Amino acid sequence: MATKIELSNYLDGLRQRQINFRDLTAAFRENDMPTAVGWSKLLPKFDSLPADADLDTYVEVLKSLYRNHVLYSERAVVVFQFQTEELAPLVHGIDSWVETDSVFAESFPFAVQEETLKTLSSDPVYTRIVASKSGENGRTMICCSKRYVRSREFIDYSEFPEAVLKALAAYDEIVGVRSRFVQAFDTLNFRVSEDRIVLTIDLCGNLSLQDVGRAIIVHVDMLQDRLASNGFKGDVGELRVNFFPKIASLYATADGVVEHIGHVTTSGSNKSERMRAKDKDLRKEPYHQEGLKAINGGTDLFSISKQWDAGGYYIGIEIPGTHKQAGDPSAKVQVAVIDGCRNGTDFRKVLNYLVQ
């Protein structure tokens, strides 16, 4: 029988991972669980449940939300494409990669405390594979890592001393930058039947593209070593799929809604166009359409965010090219961001848009 401690661990874990609160309350509503407009009002409702309450269903829901968040929430994705039938012999015995005696394994499925993270090595970055599981898309390994993140936080300065308020009077918002360590739950999915490895980087903090790049290198190096010990002679980094050509095809394919594009026009401007609402398609917006008409469609895309309705919520892809890549036939973007997925089905659907 599930306990209140278990319940509280999952709630804390979901809060730490900053689960989308709307997704959380939607799941709670579906399962007749307490809901509220924010954590400060939600937690007391769970605290006040009687000690002998039947919490099994609640914990099952929380466990599923937590698992799905760890595996499929906002992720940066890299796909390594091997030659036909090249991958099968390379993954022989990969279950032995799991290390059951690491700091991360002890607290898994939850993250270790930040104080503990601080004590772990940053160079090389402390990374351990903590679990391995087989599913319909092959074997997936969860790879925990110490990650340094910097987040921008808005500061309420209304109660600062008067002299400070005076000095800050010209600013509308005061932003602080907080640096901290978080535990990332990255994944490596070995899709032998497709000759692919899909690496996902857990965007558990506000990572910049440079931070994501650093995280990817840690895994590429690890894969290189481990696959080489199984006979791989090539360079894993060279096998990364280039998503840049997908930008134009995602824009051209009529399905879904395009939320954002970056492009360089033949009239000489860099444009970043974004719809305010996720359910509105930029391609149908009059300003966008008339602008394109005025330059005979003469523009080169370099980035895109596209979403699909998954039944009341949106799942999507972002391909984050830069304006200097616009119109470059050899441009490469080897990482994409998948967002909004609530489960494996959502994630697989979006991934297919990227790799098919």
Add this chain to the structure above:
Amino acid sequence: MNALTINDATSRIKDDLSQTPNVADACYRVLDWVCTQPEGARSHVSLQRLLKASAVDDLSELAPVIRYLTGARVPLFNVVYEFVEGDDVERVDSDALYEAKHTGEFCHPLTGEVVPDYESKIVVYFAVSDAARSIGGAGR
């Protein structure tokens, strides 16, 4: 919801606002302005744009016009609330804001954490309602 036609809107303004002709005139001007806007350009109407369209002097004169044109009799506009922090924009429903007004506590729609000084991060604008879709919008 029943569709609102230009004739419905005009006659209701005439009936309802006969005691406040300035408000009625401002409502007619807003109605005329909506009729001239292309259909795809009526989903984000700012207060500044309404001030111009209504040709009133300030927000205190605009307030009764907005109240009327977002009300049950002539539901020309929906009020849209957004929570804007940095580059992030999230729709907020009016119930959440109503509750925040009473409790003094507003929670971030995505993180669920309490947001200090939330009022400075709420943006209000107007969108022509579905009921009023048949009014104008032909790009005249």
